Amino acid sequence: MSFDKLQAPPFRELLWRGFFSENPVFRLALSLCPAVAVTNSVKNGLMMGLAVWAVQVLSSLTIAIFRNFIHDKVRIPIYTIVIAVWVTAMDMTLAALAPKIYSEIGLYIKLIVAFAIIISRLELFASKFPLIPSVLDGFSMGLGFLFAMVLIGAIREVLGNGTIWGVTLIEVRPILFLVLPAGGFFTIGLLMAALNWVEKGRHV
Amino acid sequence: MKEKSPITAKEMWRITLNLTLVCFSAALILGVVFNLTEPKKRSQIAANEKTLIQKLLNLDEKAKILEVRRYLGPGQPPTIGYLLSDELRQYNLDGKFLKKWDLPEVFQKAPTQERDEWVEKEFPESHFVGRFFAAQNPDGTLTGYVTEGSQYGFKSLIRFFVALSQNFQIRGVEVISHEEDPGLGDEITKPAFKNQFLGIRLEDLQTLKLTKGPKPEEVAPEKEKQIYAVTGATISSQALVDGVKQAVWHLERRLNVVR
Numbered sequence A: 001m002s003f004d005k006l007q008a009p010p011f012r013e014l015l016w017r018g019f020f021s022e023n024p025v026f027r028l029a030l031s032l033c034p035a036v037a038v039t040n041s042v043k044n045g046l047m048m049g050l051a052v053w054a055v056q057v058l059s060s061l062t063i064a065i066f067r068n069f070i071h072d073k074v075r076i077p078i079y080t081i082v083i084a085v086w087v088t089a090m091d092m093t094l095a096a097l098a099p100k101i102y103s104e105i106g107l108y109i110k111l112i113v114a115f116a117i118i119i120s121r122l123e124l125f126a127s128k129f130p131l132i133p134s135v136l137d138g139f140s141m142g143l144g145f146l147f148a149m150v151l152i153g154a155i156r157e158v159l160g161n162g163t164i165w166g167v168t169l170i171e172v173r174p175i176l177f178l179v180l181p182a183g184g185f186f187t188i189g190l191l192m193a194a195l196n197w198v199e200k201g202r203h204v
Numbered sequence B: 001m002k003e004k005s006p007i008t009a010k011e012m013w014r015i016t017l018n019l020t021l022v023c024f025s026a027a028l029i030l031g032v033v034f035n036l037t038e039p040k041k042r043s044q045i046a047a048n049e050k051t052l053i054q055k056l057l058n059l060d061e062k063a064k065i066l067e068v069r070r071y072l073g074p075g076q077p078p079t080i081g082y083l084l085s086d087e088l089r090q091y092n093l094d095g096k097f098l099k100k101w102d103l104p105e106v107f108q109k110a111p112t113q114e115r116d117e118w119v120e121k122e123f124p125e126s127h128f129v130g131r132f133f134a135a136q137n138p139d140g141t142l143t144g145y146v147t148e149g150s151q152y153g154f155k156s157l158i159r160f161f162v163a164l165s166q167n168f169q170i171r172g173v174e175v176i177s178h179e180e181d182p183g184l185g186d187e188i189t190k191p192a193f194k195n196q197f198l199g200i201r202l203e204d205l206q207t208l209k210l211t212k213g214p215k216p217e218e219v220a221p222e223k224e225k226q227i228y229a230v231t232g233a234t235i236s237s238q239a240l241v242d243g244v245k246q247a248v249w250h251l252e253r254r255l256n257v258v259r
Helices: A011-021 A032-038 A042-066 A072-097 A099-114 A116-126 A131-161 A181-203 B009-057 B112-122 B185-189 B191-197 B202-207 B234-258
Strands: B064-072 B080-083 B087-091 B097-102 B127-136 B142-152 B157-165 B170-177 B209-211 B226-228
Touching (some): A011 A131, A032 A042, A032 A099, A032 A131, A032 A181, A042 A072, A042 A099, A042 A116, A042 A131, A072 A099, A072 A116, A072 B009, A116 A131, B009 B112, B009 B127, B009 B142, B009 B157, B009 B170, B064 B112, B064 B234, B080 B112, B080 B234, B142 B234, B170 B191, B170 B234, B185 B191, B185 B234, B191 B226, B191 B234, B202 B234, B209 B234
Parallel strands (some): B209 B226
Antiparallel strands (some): B064 B080, B064 B127, B080 B087, B087 B097
16 A cells, blocks of 8 residues: 555654644544533543543554555444444443443443544544554544643633532632533633644744 | 446455454454453442442341342233242232242342343243332341332433332432433432432322422421422423332332232
């Protein structure tokens, strides 16, 4: 396959990319629905982020190993099956080993199958590059997603509910609107604007 | 328009093989994971139920919880089987005793699944339909009952436990699973709603009504035999009230049969 001749970007750039310059939520604007639905508190955001991170790394790993075997015409169904297998396996394992956590995030874990960010990383990266860069890409993209989820969760929880990680910080609820789904979009929009501004500043 | 290159037969075979192998290995992996995790999950559910029953009936560690499982047998009219801790008894619909089997000792402490398999063998074509629990003191006196019930709510089945004291006074209602809307129907799981059932007696159930409207600041428990519905969730509230009534009545009848 001609793809194998592509040169993988250097590792440092790979790591930085997922975290900042191509952050799944703030830059690629992928998987915004779950990002909005789940991030009304830091804890939910963190749990969801961790689950996505794990699925992203494991799926990238699987696709990178078997990339030469997968037929080009059926690659998308195969990506979906791989993601679904990892998600279901994780769903069952968590339910058996960590029922407390599972009772809180079990509902969201099944949603990961349809996450645009994971399938897009498999299509754009893991199916074209060797094992190590693919895993690194999955690692950084997953971490970037985790970071975004925690940041949005923290802002919404503090400003919307006056608490952080369930601990009361301010007695009043400064902007109650932020814990509602619409508030999630506002938070993401403002954060995107802030990151654009920071990046512009870096280049000027 | 550019014409697409047709897929050759050889390529078609490769695609088929590709997809088949992927699905086969996916099924294999999931099967292995399921078999590894399922027993743990089951025992966890059982342990959770035990703690819930202990909490509802306010039991201490020494109290024993007896499970009575009910099976519907074949025939017209059907027969009912009750699996107690050491025997399986068969009754007809009017509660007349027909037959009994002793549960072998090896199965008495076995997981539920194995006991169900034993019942299936002894009592052919029967299937599990429900269960209730009785709490027993170390000296053998019964201290209370917990029965499992279910009722269709606004969206789907609401499953719940009702705990009763020895004299059939409700000691707690706990929703086990439901799919009601968050913020509306799911308020029935909150203490503000479910605690209204506390202290209701068997004889009150006949006249127990669901009331719409604001809940007064103080409800005199002797006078008011009503449950105040959750605003915006009358159907879910009604379902739980109906379900609790049914579950308690059924339990009373079944206890009279088994005793």
